[in-house]
Amino acid sequence: MKILIADDDPQLVRALRITLAAHGYDVVAAPDGAAAIALAAKEHPDIVMVDLGMPHLDGVQVIEALRGWMTAPIIVVSGRAGSADKVEALDAGADDFVTKPFQIDELLARLRALSRRAPASADDPIVSFGDVRVDLAAKAVTRRGALVHLTPTEWQILEFLARKPGVLVTRQALLTDIWGTEQVTDTGYLRLYLSQLRKKLEADPSRPVHLLTESGMGYRLVLDNVG
Incomplete structure (x- = not known):
């Protein structure tokens, strides 16, 4: 342990x-x-x-x-x-x-x-939403069976969100995790990377249903957007 x-x-x-x-x-x-x-x-x-x-x-x-x-x-x-x-x-x-x-x-x-x-450490390493499959163990993303290329930072953001699906993740938590210091301020980095992720993973990037922005707070990965 x-x-x-x-x-x-x-x-x-x-x-x-x-x-x-x-x-x-x-x-x-x-x-x-x-x-x-x-x-x-x-x-x-x-x-x-x-x-x-x-x-x-x-x-x-x-x-x-x-x-x-x-x-x-x-x-x-x-x-x-x-x-x-x-x-x-x-x-x-x-x-x-x-x-x-x-x-x-x-x-x-x-x-x-x-x-x-403590939750079991061997949680399902596969997270799926829409036609996207995220293999957290292999650090690989596929969409409709085809491999999706993500930059290292795009992967870090997606992995962070995928490990706690449905939960609001604050901008500060993401910034601190990726850039390693609370001194980093959001100068558009996260908006840029989330936009790129949506282009690669959402059916309609302009109207995302999985990679959501919570205005003024942060981001959330929704696996099943029903109703």
């Missing part, structure tokens, strides 16, 4: 790597919030462990961004012990909260409990 640790304390991360690896976990780590979102999109962890006080997006912002597309359990491990911090993190989408300093036995018990709730 893969765990993503998002924490800017290198000593803690090093200790957790050793301890969790000894208990059979595969650990990946990010030193800040923006890197955590990018790494989550790349690695698809089974559980995410997040500190609240991080640079480049704090823990709550990370949770909100991840919840735009992923269902994996999120556990907050933070020195912020106030009830308001806990409520804010849980309302943002966290599943559990452990206060620093913590006993490793307690953390391991919480992780075991979360692992029982």
Whole structure:
């Protein structure tokens, strides 16, 4: 089982790597919030462990961004012990909260409990809509049986949306995942790439029914637009 640790304390991360690896976990780590979102999109962890006080997006912002597309359990491990911090993190989408300093036995018990709730990592790697078939494992897209060429960035956007179909994905989540920093602002990149994707994948690009824009918020991939 893969765990993503998002924490800017290198000593803690090093200790957790050793301890969790000894208990059979595969650990990946990010030193800040923006890197955590990018790494989550790349690695698809089974559980995410997040500190609240991080640079480049704090823990709550990370949770909100991840919840735009992923269902994996999120556990907050933070020195912020106030009830308001806990409520804010849980309302943002966290599943559990452990206060620093913590006993490793307690953390391991919480992780075991979360692992029982984690979705299976072997989800169907095929996503289909209209006459399009997206093979997430092979990183291939076909339309009416013919291979569709996508640029690397077009693929990243489509993959991000396809891994959470039907869910609104914010522009900031996409920008951070693809360009790797919250400093990036939408200067038309996403509109351009979504337009290109619609030309390649929608029956009528001017009236899309699958790759939808939610005005002022973000984008959504709709697999079945009935009624």
